[in-house]
Amino acid sequence: MSKDSTKNVVPTLADVARAAGVSSATVSRVLNQPSLVHENTFQVVMQKVRELGYHPNFGARALASKRTHTIGIIIPSLDNYYYVKCLSAIEESLKDLRISVLVATSNYNSVIERNQVDRLISRGAEGILCFRDTIHADTDDTVISKTTPLITIGSRACRGAMSMIGFNNRQAMAELALYAVAMGHKNIAYITAHLNKNTFLFERLEGVQDALGHSGISPSELRLYETHSTFDGGSDSFEKLMADDPTTTLVICSNDILAVGVATKALSMKYSIPADLSITGFYDLDIARVIEPKLTTVMVPIAQMGRRAAMAMVDFIVNNTMPTGSVLLETRLCIRGTLAPPKQVECV
Amino acid sequence: MSKDSTKNVVPTLADVARAAGVSSATVSRVLNQPSLVHENTFQVVMQKVRELGYHPNFGARALASKRTHTIGIIIPSLDNYYYVKCLSAIEESLKDLRISVLVATSNYNSVIERNQVDRLISRGAEGILCFRDTIHADTDDTVISKTTPLITIGSRACRGAMSMIGFNNRQAMAELALYAVAMGHKNIAYITAHLNKNTFLFERLEGVQDALGHSGISPSELRLYETHSTFDGGSDSFEKLMADDPTTTLVICSNDILAVGVATKALSMKYSIPADLSITGFYDLDIARVIEPKLTTVMVPIAQMGRRAAMAMVDFIVNNTMPTGSVLLETRLCIRGTLAPPKQVECV
DNA sequence: ATGAAAGCGCTAACAA
DNA sequence: TTGTTAGCGCTTTCAT
Secondary structure (H helix, E strand, C coil), X not given: CCCCCCCCCXXXXXXXXXXXXXXXXXXXXXXXXXXXXXXXXXXXXXXXXXXXXXXXXXXXXXXXXXXXXXXEEEECCCCCHHHHHHHHHHHHHHHCCCCEEEEEECCCCHHHHHHHHHHHHHCCCCEEEECCCHHHHHCCHHHXXXXXXXXXXXXXCCXXXXXXXXXXXXXXXXXXXXXXXXCCCCCEEEEEECXXXXXXXXXXXXXXHHHHHHCCCCHXXXXXXXXXXXXXXXXXXXXXXXXXXXXXXXXXXXXXXXXHHHHHHHHHCCCCCCCCCEEECCEXXXXXXXXXXXXXXXXXXHHHHHHHHHHHHHHHHHHCCCCCCEEEECCEEECCCCCCCCCCCCCC | CCCCCCCCCCCCHHHHHHHHCCCHHHHHHHHHCHHHCCHHHHHHHHHHHHHHCXXXXXXXXXXXXXXXXXXXXXXXXCCCHHHHHHHHHHHHHHHCXXXXXXXXXXXXXXXXXXXXXXXXXXXXXXEEEECCCHHHHHCCHHHCCCCCCEEEXXXXXXXXXXXXXXXXXXXXXXXXXXXXXXXXXXXXXXXXXXXXXXXXXXXXXXXXHHHHHHCCCCHHHCEEEEECCCHHHHHHHHHHHHHHCCCCCEEEECCHXXXXXHHHHHHHCCCCCCCCXXXXXXXXXXXXXXXXXXXXXEECCHHHHHHHHHHHHHHHHHHCCCCCCEEEECCEEECCCCCCCCCCCCCC
8 A cells, every 4th residue: 555545544634635635724724714715615625524534633633723622520429410410501501612521520539639620631621610619728729720710619619710600508508497497396417418628518517507506406406417428328327317316307418319318218217207207408409309298408500500600611711711709699498398397396 | 021931821841841851751751651760850850740730731642642542422411310320330430541531412312413423533532432323323334433433332232343232122121011011901101212213212112012912912002102201201291191091000111210200290199109000110220219119110230331331442442452242231120119910900 | 715834742763 | 761853633824
């Protein structure tokens, strides 16, 4: 085989140009700025592109243009419906704008999270979306590229030039807890996903404590259970907390997944919900309406947060507008069947 | 500012090399083949890397090495737990091997799917994972790069050099349906996700029909409902099918999500499960055990499929072994509370 | 509307 | 063990 004849390898721009009898600059224009090219030329070139099965080389394109049109997202776990729902909204917002999403997971670990930032940047991410704020606490900010914006979703505002799209975790949880506690519950347990160093989880805990305080219950009386954010985590914690104190009448959970786990286990242990036991969740995921009775929870605008975060990234990639500041979105109480006053209210 | 002094831009390999007093080749080795470099040199260079906040330029690296260490995955929807569960297993298998995952969605649309293949290849994907087999039916294979392997997950074997990791959809569904029908159900409805051109969904339908045939029921008596693969899709279809024929005693669903939607709606309509109504699903997702009674379904080794598919990609990327042939994994019946014989068995 | 040519930042021979 | 150097395939001025 001669070197110059049709090679049995991946075709390049030059190959297309040669086949179409134009320069490679013209082929590049056809692909990137078709309006600058004559209609006929366009057709001829596109024909050859199809014929040869040409695909632009991503590396070369990125190197020459200094653009990757890629963002990275660091998600604690793909097994957690909350994060995935947000990821879905992000991907949905970005796909038509031809911006790709590189997915990295952290397993709720802030060290891994920090490494993923570097990795994503090395992978060409022009911006990074992230769900936890431990990155900022744990790291020397100076190492984080100043040219790669990092936006935190659903957590609290961060220091530095970082931006945030979220909601008031403390207040949202306090509202829900206050509503529940005001029904007369005295013996309360709180199941939270592992706190680690996540401020947003601490804020929810503070929200619960705020509610207790307002209701004249000492926050120190709150029984706290930390666990994995899974159905089983909820179920296991419920067994444990009921073994610790069978008179518990209200179980507040830091998210719906835990709450559904609690409800499932409680039902199988023949507790009647909400007669024997009230349960609350957080987020208002689809599964909140799958269990019977349906779960009382807080609606968090997950998809909207994802869209806002995505838009901020688009604005950066397209207009070079560095995202800044923080946005707090509204949450809403969803009072449903799993919440009721405790059965035996003691007469004073 | 002079041109040569510390520039306020992204540092390059050459910048690190200059700062460390070595050649850029040495810096490259430190980063890619540290074993070839003297320990002292390694330390000095790494120190400068950190100091400057250097991140390798992905485009340049990809261009020079002809490697991206990236695979693409085309997923019908990130809102469907089944696909996400598999994605999770894939990501998990790949993260430690430093292979990145580019996520693209198709919205169950084979045209979009086909476009995503091109897009992912242009994005540098060295291989592509995909959940549907319509791509192969709809397309001129010659346009799909021969150098980029495409593996189908969970669907049937495809033609050409493409590879597949899946299971026998028809047989798995037939086993479940046969078990259910053998209990004496005569009036049966089947709710399926939109068939479109997906062979695997047709295969499940055939499985149901096989079971009816074996039980002496004419397959034409099966009432078929196509809907979106969501809880609401299941709920809505259930309302419809009960309006069409209130004597239905068994609802077979093409997946657990639909089945849970059916169960939720049935419960809220005061049907007693399984006394009035039996329900079956497919996949054995977490949510199968969340509803009460728990869902009868088929366990599909989703995570295992993801891992196998990921491993095949690793083998291609690392050893240049083109994936080929197809793998069929085992499924297992999960008989749980939503299935029972129909209440009024007519005496013959 | 099109072409020529200079890099983009890195890797991988090859030399030393 | 380290340095020199020639590209990788594309975009993008600058000409024409």
